[in-house]
Amino acid sequence: MDRLIGGAKFMSDGTKAVLPATTTCIMLLNPLSVAAILGALLVFYLARCYSSPLWRIPGPALSKITSIALRWHEFGANRTLYIHSLHLKYGPVVRIAPKEVSYTSYEAVKEIYGSLGSGYDKHRFYNLFKVFGRRTMFSTLVKGDHAKRKRIIADRYANSNVVKPIALSGIEKRAKSLSGSVLMQQVQVKLHSYACDCVTHHLFHPYGTNSLQKQEDTDMMEQVTTDDSLRNRLIQHHYPVFYQYFSKILDLFFDPRTTPLAKDFVVGATSKIDPAPFTLLSRLQDKRESGSSVNQMDAIDIAAECTDHMVAGIDTTGDSLCFLLWELSQPASLEIQRKLREEIRENPDASFDKLSYLDAVVQEGLRCYPAIPMSLPRVVPPGGKTVDGYFVSEGTIVSSQAYSVHRNNDAVFPNPETFSPERWLSPTGEAERKRHMFAFAHGGRGCVGKHLALAEMKILLRGIYGRYSTVPDPSITPESMRSHDQIISARPYGQRCLLRFVPIANEEAFLARQSLLKSDFGFHPSERCISFNLYPYSSHLPHCVVKTQGGRRGVNATVVSQIILQVWSWGLKITGALATGKSHRVSVGISLEPYSLLALLPWMWITSVEIQFITLRKSLEPAVKA
Template structure:
C-alpha cells in the first residue's frame, strides 16, 4: 500500500513537472509574444514584474531593460513594455475612481462630472488658499536656526496642507506645527504596498476574500479605508462650518445639484484621491527641482538672474503669483526639465490591447495582452531628447524648433484621456513655491547630498538637506 502511494506521489510530481515544462516551452517558443525579448523568468511567470516593483527601483529597472532588450520588452507572460487588471487593486470596490476605473465609457462619464472643478481656471481661482499656506511656510522656515534643513520634508508638509486648503478650505495644520503626525509614513507604506501588489492581482483577490479571517496584511487597503474615512471627516467638518467657501468641495457640491447620481459617497472618493495622491506627487517634483538646481550652480544663477531682474522691475510679487511665474521662461524650463528627469510615476502606465490585436514595432500583439509605457523610460529616449537625455539642461525647453515634440512626449502626468486630473493643482503649487523660496532664501546643498530613490506606486525622493539663509526681501 505504501509503495502504491509513493508511486502516485511520484506520478503527480512527474505530471506537474511535464506541465511546467510544456508551459515554459509554449511561452518561450510558441506564444504570440515568444519573439519579443525579455528576461527568461518574465516570459514564464508574472512574479518577475511584482518582484522588481517590490524592491523599489522599477523606474530604473525598466530603463535598463529597454537598453538591454530594445524598444519592446516582455516583462510578464502576458505583459509588454487600454486599463489593465492591475488597476483593480487600486479601485477595490469603489464605485467612483478615476485612477482605477478600467471601463473607458464609465471613466469618461466620471471625469466629465469633475473636470470643471479641476480645470486650470478653477484651480487658479483658489490661488489665495495656496498663498496663505505658502506665506506660513516661508515664515516657519525663517524661524529655523538649526542647519541644514530637511527641505524635502517641509515641502511635503506644504503640499499636504495645500490639498486641505483647496479641497476643504482648511489646511491640515502640518506647516504650522512642523509635524505630519505620522501620516506620511502611512501614505508611504500604502503606496509601497500598492506598487507591487497591483502586479499580483490573484494574490490580492485571495487576500481580500480571506481578510475577514486573517485580518488585513496589505497597507494598500488604507486607500479605500483609512484615507477614505479621513476625507469623509474633512467633508463633514467642512459642511458643519459656516461661510461662503471657495474650494473644490463646494464646486463638487454644485455639480451634485444638477447631477444627483454624483452622490456624497462619490464626492468622498474623489476627495480621497486628492488626499492620497496630492502631496507625494507634488513633493517629489519639488524635491527634484531644488536638488537639480542646487547641484548645478550655473542653472541656479541663471534662474536667480531672471527672478531678480523681474523683481527689480516690479514684475514679481511675494509670494509670486501663478501668472507671474508663467511669464518666467527659464523658471518654466527648469520645472519641465526637472520633472522630465524625475517624473513621479516610473512604473508602467498599462492598457489592455483591444479585440483584434495591434502591431507594436513590427510585432503582432493579440487582444487581451497588457501593454504600457513608463514616463521614466520615455523621458530618456535619445531620439527624442538628444544624446544628453540623461543631463539636466533646462535650455532644451527654450529651443523653439523642438518645443512641440518635447511637450508631446512629456509624460510626467500621463497622457490622453487618462492624463492626471490633478496636474493643474500640482503645477500651480510648483510654479508659486519655487520662485517664492528662491527670492526669500539663499540656498546651498548640504555636503555630500545625494537623493535616495524608492519607487512604490509613486517615486519617493529622500535626503534633500539644504542650508537656507533668509534674505531681506
C-alpha cells in the same frame, strides 16, 4: 490460480483484476511517474510560450516564461529602474513578463494612451486605489465610466479656475509661509505639508489643512507620506485569493495601507456646507443636489473622490518638488540657481506662468523626476493590436513609464541624464519635446490636476529662489536620494532630504564658499589640500569659515595668496590666520589688503589656512519679495 496475460492480471475465473485505489495512488506517486507528469506539463507550458505572438518581442529569456524577475524587483521597490535597464539593453519595446510588454516610443504612447487608445482599458491593478470600497475617477477601469466622472470634475482643475485670484491666493500664502521658515529644514516634510495645504485649499476651502503650522494636520499628512504598504498591496494585487484567506497573517509581516486620519479629515470636510465656489467640493455638492441620476454621487462617493485627490496631490507634488530642490542644490546647478534668481529679480511683478526660465526648470524637473515615474498598465482589447511594430494579443498588459520615455529618446532629449533647463529654451525640437513629455500621462485619462501641480511648483520655486540659495546638507547623499518606488509614485530612498537655505544677503559669501569647494587653485599634487572643512552660515551674520591644510611640507605662501586674492575679488572683506613651520607654529594675520602677503611671505610654507568672511565690501540688492 491467477494468471498474467499481456502484463494484465486475471483472476482464476477469467475476470480482470482491479487494483486497489491505494495501489493506483502509489503508482502515480512513483518518482518516475511524477517526473514524467511534471515534464509533460513543462513541455506543454514552454510550447505555449514559444507559440505566443509575444515570443518575437525583445527581452530577457527568463521574462518570456516567468514573471519572477519582475516580481522580485517590484517587491524590492526597484521596478522602475529595472524596466529602464531592460530598455537600455533591448530597445524601445521590451517583454518584461510572459503577458506584459513595456514601450518608450511616442508612437506606442499615443496608441495606448492617446485618442487611439480608447479601447485599452485600465488593468485591475487600479483596484488597489478604491477608497471606502468605491471607484474614483482614477480607479475606474473602463473609459466610459471615467469620462462620466471626469465631466463632473474636470472644470475645477482647468487652468482658468486654478489661476482665479481666490484660488491662487491660497497657494501663494502657503508658499510664502514655507519660504519664510526654511533656514534649516527637513525639506521633504515641509514640501509635503505645502502640497497638502495647497491641494486641500483647492478641494475644500475654507476647510483645508494648515499642516505647515498645525501639528494635528501635520500628523495626518505624515500618515499619508510615510505609508509603507508597498509589499502588502502587491501581494493583494498579484495573489488576491491568497490574500483573501491569509490577509490577517500577512498584515503582521507587511504593513497594510492605513490612513484613518486622512479619511476622518475628508469625511469631516465633505460634510461642511458652503465651500468656496472654485473648490471641487462645491462642484460635487452641486451635482449631488441637482438630482441627476446620470451623475449622481452620494456622500461616500464624494468623500472617496476627495480622499483620492488629496492623497495623490500630497505624494506626487511633494515628491517631485523634493527631488527638484535636491537637484537644484547640487554644486553643478549653481549657475542654474543664478539664472533663476536673475529672472525672478528682474521680473518681480510677473505672473508665475510668465517666467520662461522658471518654466524650463520645472519642465526639466518633471522630465528627470516625474510625479508618477512608473508604468501605467493598460489591457489590449479583444482581437489584439499592433503596437510599435509588434502584434500583441488581447489581454496582454501594455504600458509605458515616464522615467524611461523621458530618457530613451536621445534625439529628443540629448544627454538625458544631465539636468539641463536650457534644453527647453531652444525653439528647435520644441514640438517633439512636448510630445514626449509623459510626466502627467497622455490622453483623456491623463492627470487632471496638471495645472494645479504646475502652479504649486512654480510659485514655491519663485518664492524660495527669490530669497535664498540652497545647498545640500552633508548628511544627505546621492544614495539616500535615489528613487525608491512606491505603489505608483517614488520617494527618496532615505525618506528625508535636508537642505540648507542661504539668505540672498549672503549670496557673495555663498558663491565664494562653493567655488573654493570645487577648486584646487592649481596646487601641485604634493601641496594639494587634504582637507577642506566648510562651516555653515549663521542665520544672521554674513560670515563663513574656510579651513584648509597643506600637504606634508605645506603650501607655498604664493599659492595661499592667490586664494585670498580671488576671495577679495568677490567683494568680501576677509580676516584669518596662517600657521607656518613644523615644530614652531607661527600665526600670521592676513591683511585686509592681501597684496602685502606676496611681498611678506614668498619663502614661507603654510601648513594650514583659516579664512573668515566677516562682512561684505559692497552693498547688495535687497531680496525680492516672495
